[in-house]
Amino acid sequence: MAQWWSYRPADLLLFSPRVYWRMFELQNAQMWPLALLTLSAGFAMVFLVIWRPKDHGRWIAIILALLWAIVGYSFVWNRYATINWAMAYVAPMFALQSILLLIVGIASDGLVFTQRGFAGWSGLVLIASALLLYPVLPVFSGTPWRQMQLFGMAPDPTAIGTLGLLVLARGRYLALLFPIPVLWCFITGLTLSAMGSGQAWLALAAVAVVLTTGVRLALLRRSPPNTG
Amino acid sequence: MRIGRRMFLEGALIAGAGVISPSLTTAQPSKPLARQIPSSREAIAAVGLGSWITFNVGDDTALMDECAQVMAAFFAAGGHMIDCSPMYGSSQPVIGYGLEKLGHPKSLFSADKVWTSSGASGPEQIERSRRYWGVPRFDLVQVHNLLSWEAHLKTLIDMRTAGQVRYIGVTTSDGRRHDLLEQIMRTQPLDFVQLSYNVVDREPEQRLLPLAAERGIAVIVNRPFQQGRLIRRLARDDVPEWAAEIGASTWAQFILKYIVSHPAVTVAIPATTSVDHVRENVDAARGVMPDPAMRTRMVSYVQDL
Ligand SMILES: NC(=O)c1ccc[n+]([C@@H]2O[C@H](COP(=O)([O-])OP(=O)(O)OC[C@H]3O[C@@H](n4cnc5c(N)ncnc54)[C@H](OP(=O)(O)O)[C@@H]3O)[C@@H](O)[C@H]2O)c1
Numbered sequence: 457m458a459q460w461w462s463y464r465p466a467d468l469l470l471f472s473p474r475v476y477w478r479m480f481e482l483q484n485a486q487m488w489p490l491a492l493l494t495l496s497a498g499f500a501m502v503f504l505v506i507w508r509p510k511d512h513g514r515w516i517a518i519i520l521a522l523l524w525a526i527v528g529y530s531f532v533w534n535r536y537a538t539i540n541w542a543m544a545y546v547a548p549m550f551a552l553q554s555i556l557l558l559i560v561g562i563a564s565d566g567l568v569f570t571q572r573g574f575a576g577w578s579g580l581v582l583i584a585s586a587l588l589l590y591p592v593l594p595v596f597s598g599t600p601w602r603q604m605q606l607f608g609m610a611p612d613p614t615a616i617g618t619l620g621l622l623v624l625a626r627g628r629y630l631a632l633l634f635p636i637p638v639l640w641c642f643i644t645g646l647t648l649s650a651m652g653s654g655q656a657w658l659a660l661a662a663v664a665v666v667l668t669t670g671v672r673l674a675l676l677r678r679s680p681p682n683t684g
Numbered sequence: 685m686r687i688g689r690r691m692f693l694e695g696a697l698i699a700g701a702g703v704i705s706p707s708l709t710t711a712q713p714s715k716p717l718a719r720q721i722p723s724s725r726e727a728i729a730a731v732g733l734g735s736w737i738t739f740n741v742g743d744d745t746a747l748m749d750e751c752a753q754v755m756a757a758f759f760a761a762g763g764h765m766i767d768c769s770p771m772y773g774s775s776q777p778v779i780g781y782g783l784e785k786l787g788h789p790k791s792l793f794s795a796d797k798v799w800t801s802s803g804a805s806g807p808e809q810i811e812r813s814r815r816y817w818g819v820p821r822f823d824l825v826q827v828h829n830l831l832s833w834e835a836h837l838k839t840l841i842d843m844r845t846a847g848q849v850r851y852i853g854v855t856t857s858d859g860r861r862h863d864l865l866e867q868i869m870r871t872q873p874l875d876f877v878q879l880s881y882n883v884v885d886r887e888p889e890q891r892l893l894p895l896a897a898e899r900g901i902a903v904i905v906n907r908p909f910q911q912g913r914l915i916r917r918l919a920r921d922d923v924p925e926w927a928a929e930i931g932a933s934t935w936a937q938f939i940l941k942y943i944v945s946h947p948a949v950t951v952a953i954p955a956t957t958s959v960d961h962v963r964e965n966v967d968a969a970r971g972v973m974p975d976p977a978m979r980t981r982m983v984s985y986v987q988d989l
Contacts, residue, residue, distance in 0.1 A: 467858075470773045471740045472957070478744055538742035539773045 494608020517561015582620025716969035732765030734955030776816035803835020931971035940968035
C-alpha cells in the first residue's frame with residue numbers, strides 16, 4: 457500500500473521557488489545576447505504572419521524548430537533537469553517537437569498562416585502574452601528583472617507563443633504540432649501552482665484558449681456552408 | 685501513549701543517552717547531546733542535517749556556496765549526520781561540493797539512500813551517489829521509502845558484511861506504511877530506521893519507537909518541522925515562558941528538544957538553507973532536555989494552541 461493519494465502536489469516539488477526563479481536569471485546571463493535574438497525572432501515571425509511572403513510557413517517552422525531545440529537543450533536539459541530529474545524525460549520531447557516542426561513545416565503542403573477571425577484573435581492574444589507579457593511578469597511578481605522569461609529562452613513563453621502561431625496556421629499535419637506545447641503548459645501549470653505562483657494560470661489559460669479555438673473551428677467546419 | 689518513567693530510563697540506556705537523568709538534565713554546554721547507535725555504541729550528535737529541497741540548487745554556484753556555508757556552520761556547531769538521497773535532484777553533488785570545499789570534515793556521518801525500483805541497479809546507484817559525495821564509503825545507506833526494500837536490503841546486508849557500508853536502514857515519512865515498517869523492523873537486521881515524528885505527529889510513540897528501542901535500532905527523525913509548516917503554524921503564538929527551563933528560546937528548538945528527548949530517538953535531521961537556523965537547530969541538542977513530565981506539558985500546550 458503506497459498511499460500515493462496521501463501526497464499533495466507540493467510534496468512532489470523537489471526545489472524551492474527561489475531556485476526555480478534563479479534559473480531564468482542564470483539562463484538570461486549565460487545566453488546573453490542570444491536572448492535578444494530569440495525575442496526578435498518572435499517579432500519577426502509576427503511580421504511573417506502578417507505579410508505572408510513566399511515560403512513564410514517554412515521560415516516560421518524553421519525558426520520555431522530552432523527555438524525549441526535551443527530551449528530544450530540549454531534550459532530544460534542543461535538547467536532544469538539538474539534540479540528536477542523528471543525533466544531529463546521531458547527534454548527529449550522538446551527535441552521531438554523541433555523535429556516535428558521541421559518535418560511538418562518543410563513538407564510541400566506544410567503550414568500556411570491564414571487563419572483570421574476568432575482563431576486570429578486567439579493566436580494574437582497568445583503571441584502577445586508570450587512576447588510582451590512574460591518579460592514584464594517580474595513587475596507583478598516582485599521578482600528581479602534579471603529573472604524575466606524571454607521567448608526562445610524560457611520554455612513557458614516559447615510554448616505559449618508557439619501555440620499562438622499554430623492557432624493561426626492551417627496544414628495537413630498541423631494537429632501533430634499541438635500535443636507537446638499543450639503538455640508542457642500542463643506540466644508548468646501544475647508545477648507553478650504547487651509552488652503557489654499565480655503564473656500557473658497563464659499556462660493553463662493558454663491551453664483553454666487553444667482548446668476553445670479548436671472546438672470552434674471544428675464546429676464551423678461541420679456546419680453547412682452559408683450559401684445565402 | 686505517554687512514555688513511562690521506566691521506559692524513559694531504559695530507553696535512555698539503550699540509546700546510550702546516559703547523560704539524561706529522570707529530571708531536567710544538563711549536557712555539556714560546548715558539545716551537543718550525543719546519542720549512541722545501538723548496534724555499535726558509536727556516539728552521534730542528536731541533531732543532524734537534511735537536504736531535501738534546501739540543497740537542490742543545481743549548478744548555481746552562488747547557491748552552492750550558500751549550502752557549503754550551512755554545512756560549515758553545521759560542522760562548527762558539532763553536527764555529524766547529513767542525510768540525502770538520489771531522489772533529491774542535485775543535492776548529492778552539492779553536498780560533495782561543500783565537503784570538498786570544507787576539506788572533508790572528519791566528523792561527517794554520511795547517510796544516503798538507495799531509491800530505484802530495480803533491485804539490480806541498486807549497487808550502481810549507490811556507487812554513483814558515493815562519487816557525488818566524494819567519500820570513500822557511506823556510513824549509512826537506507827532503502828528510501830521502502831521502495832523494492834527486499835532486493836535492496838539484501839544488497840545492503842552484503843555490502844555491510846563486505847565493509848562497503850557501515851550501517852544499513854530503511855526510511856519512510858509522514859506516517860506512511862508504518863505496518864510494513866514495523867514488520868521489517870521485527871524481521872530484518874537493521875541498524876537504522878527513519879520516520880517522521882514531532883510534537884504533533886506522535887503516532888510512532890505507540891509502537892515504532894518502543895519497538896526500535898527493544899530491537900536496538902537507531903531512529904532518525906525526518907521532517908521534524910513538517911517542512912516548515914509546523915513552525916509557521918506555531919509561530920502565531922509565542923514560545924511559552926516555561927520553555928526557558930529547557931533552554932528552548934524558539935519554536936524550532938522547542939520541537940527539536942521534544943523529538944530528541946525521546947529515549948528511542950537517535951538523530952533528528954531538520955533541513956535548512958540558513959546558517960542561523962542550522963546553528964539554532966544544533967543548539968537545541970545542547971543544555972537541558974525535557975523529562976517525561978515536561979514532555980507531557982509540551983504536548984498539551986501545543987494541542988491547546
Ligand atoms: N522518506 C524519506 O527518506 C524522507 C522524507 C522526508 C524527509 N527526509 C529527510 O528529512 C529531512 C528533513 O525533512 P524536510 O526537509 O522535509 O522538512 P523539515 O526539516 O521538517 O523542514 C524544513 C524547513 O524548515 C525550515 N527550518 C529549518 N530550521 C528552521 C529554524 N530553526 N527556524 C525556522 N525554520 C526552520 C527550513 O526553512 P529555512 O531554509 O528557511 O531554514 C525548511 O523550509 C529532509 O531534508 C530529508 O533529508 C527523508
